[in-house]
Amino acid sequence: MGGPVARNAVSVPFAADRDVPGLIVKFGDYPLHHGGVGAIRSLGRLGVPMYAITEDPYTPAASSRFLERAFVWPTRGTEDAGRLVEGLLRIGRRIGRPAVLVPTDEEAAVLIAEHQDELAGPFLFPRVAPGLPRRLASKQGLHELCVEHGIATPEAAFPRTYDEIVAFADKARFPVVAKNLEAFVRRSRPAVGGTTRIDTREGLLALARDWGERPGVILQEYLPRxxxxxxxxxxxxxxxxxxxxxxxxxxxxxxxxxxxxxxxxxxxxxxxxxxxxxxxxxxxxxxxxxxxxxxxxxxxxxxxxxxxxxxxxxxxxxxxxxxxxxxxxxxxxxxxxxxxxxxxxxxxxxxxxxxxxxxxxxxxxxxxxxxxxxxxxxxxxxxxxxxxxxxxxxxxxxxxxxxxxxRHLYQLWRTNRRGAVRRGAVR
Missing domain, CATH: 3.30.470.20 (ATP-grasp fold, B domain)
Incomplete structure (x- = not known):
């Protein structure tokens, strides 16, 4: 997909290596992602050949004139890591020369970090401690790192059971904020649909009844806007x-x-x-x-x-x-x-x-x-x-x-309004 790459489309006081292409790596179904389009344009305008993983042949990224080729590969981000690594390696073989990986989501960044040795041949990427990106993407892991290194972060609790949520609710100062604990995992049924403000104890307990035996949430201090x-x-x-x-x-x-x-x-x-x-x-x-x-x-x-x-x-x-x-x-x-x-x-x-x-x-x-x-x-x-x-x-x-x-924007607005009325919860 995409037309011929435009060379020298922008004037900058440096030259990129046009022999090393870039590959936009994304896992999950979110075709309207402007960040990926921005990366294709940014390097493509320098004459860098650009490739991208896309959900289908008709995404905005796939239509960019700066894209050499779209690799259509529908994923959810929850696939077995070995399968995702093998898929990346197949794409690398089809590109035929080392390419710089540009991850656009946490799933991709974590996978690359945890499988660096397997991906190092056909791809270029920053080397990092293998477990660090997963820890940073996790709300609990990030909170622990902030505390360890003296970086300010909102007060937080990580309840493991409904009883622990009740204990938290009995002493918490409302409103509080609820977030999914592992934000980079695209679960089929996340506990909350994004950052959720909860105004009352009763609202928290009503929500928590649907979170199951392992809530998978972080309850965080609310910083009033x-x-x-x-x-x-x-x-x-x-x-x-x-x-x-x-x-x-x-x-x-x-x-x-x-x-x-x-x-x-x-x-x-x-x-x-x-x-x-x-x-x-x-x-x-x-x-x-x-x-x-x-x-x-x-x-x-x-x-x-x-x-x-x-x-x-x-x-x-x-x-x-x-x-x-x-x-x-x-x-x-x-x-x-x-x-x-x-x-x-x-x-x-x-x-x-x-x-x-x-x-x-x-x-x-x-x-x-x-x-x-x-x-x-x-x-x-x-x-x-x-x-x-x-x-x-x-x-x-x-x-x-x-x-x-x-329709999606309207549904978000309606959910927002219903939540405020029924639960005292506002996204």
Whole structure:
């Protein structure tokens, strides 16, 4: 799928190795993923041959003119690891030369880390302690690492039985937040449908009755949005856990509201946050791309780490330095032995995900919430889907999104409203 790769489509003060292709690795059924499209464009514009794993031949990623070939491989992310590794190796043989792996989900990042020796021949990727990405993607593992290294994070409990949930409810201060313990496992019946705010003891106990003998949830301190700011960090770290590209920004809107995927964000310089992220990565010895979500709690003046994605974030194209380097380009340059040019980030730049920002905007206006530190005017805008030099992914997204997407947005809104009425729970 995809047309011929456009060479020299962008002017940057560095040259990528065009003999080393990139492969977008994704497991699970989520065809409308703008992050994968962004990575294909980012490296493809440098003349790097790009390949991608897709659910079918008609995804936005498969329609990109910068894609050499789509490998159609429907997966759920819950398959046997050996089967997934063998599938990757088959793709590697079909590409016919070493390729840089670009995982877009935790399942892929964890699999690559835990099977490095098997994948090292046909693929290039950052080497990391095999168990570290799984631990970082786990809410409990991340919480333990934060406590161990003195990184602020919300207070949390990890109940193993319904009785432990009752004991927690008897002494907890509500509202609290419930999340799936192992967020990177796409279970057929997760305990909660994403981050869920629970306002009352009765609401928690009503929800918990459906969680079974092993709840599989984290119950977390609620950080009220009126006293908090949502920040994001994207970076690439080399084999010595040294940042070769590091960016900070603020999340303005997400969908579902206040708890989901970034819909609108700005680049904002934050040296304190950049230093905190770099110190934590050095302490744990991580190598590769990271996507962090933090909330600044104005009540105690601390940045509290909420999520650590040990892979490329969907909104990574928000961030680029003055030399034209983003985190995906930084990884490709580093893994192919090339210098990664330094430069200041594009402060004030904005990122908009067209298909979810409009409903998010309407929801945020109703709530009256505004984001501190967001610039009054953007210095430039990066759209997630539309690009003048690669329009087909946007058209494909619209064709796949309009009817089922609108129905999905409505269902999310209805679930949100019903939960508030019946359980005191709001996503």
């Amino acid at each position: 009126e006293d908090a700011e949502d920040w994001i960090v994207h970076a690439y770290f080399d084999r010595d856990a040294t940042p070769l590209a590091l960016f900070t920004g603020v999340k303005v809107r997400s969908w579902p509201p206040h708890a989901g995927m970034t819909a609108n964000a700005y680049v904002v310089d934050n040296p304190e946050l950049a230093d905190l992220a770099a110190r934590f990565i050095k302490q744990i010895g991580f190598s590769g791309i990271i996507d962090l979500d933090l909330r600044f709690d104005r009540r105690d003046g601390q940045y509290k780490l909420l999520d650590f994605n040990p892979r490329m974030g969907a909104q990574f194209r928000l961030f680029e330095n003055e030399s034209g380097v983003d985190v995906v380009r930084a990884m490709h340059l580093d893994l192919t032995g090339r210098h990664v040019p330094e430069g200041e980030q594009r402060a004030g730049h904005r990122f908009v995900v067209e298909n979810i920002d409009l409903p998010a905007l309407l929801a945020y206006r109703r709530s009256g919430y505004t984001t501190p530190h967001a610039p009054a005017r953007a210095s430039g805008t990066e759209l997630a889907w539309f690009a003048g030099d690669d329009p087909l992914p946007f058209v494909t997204m619209l064709a796949r999104f309009v009817r089922p997407g609108a």
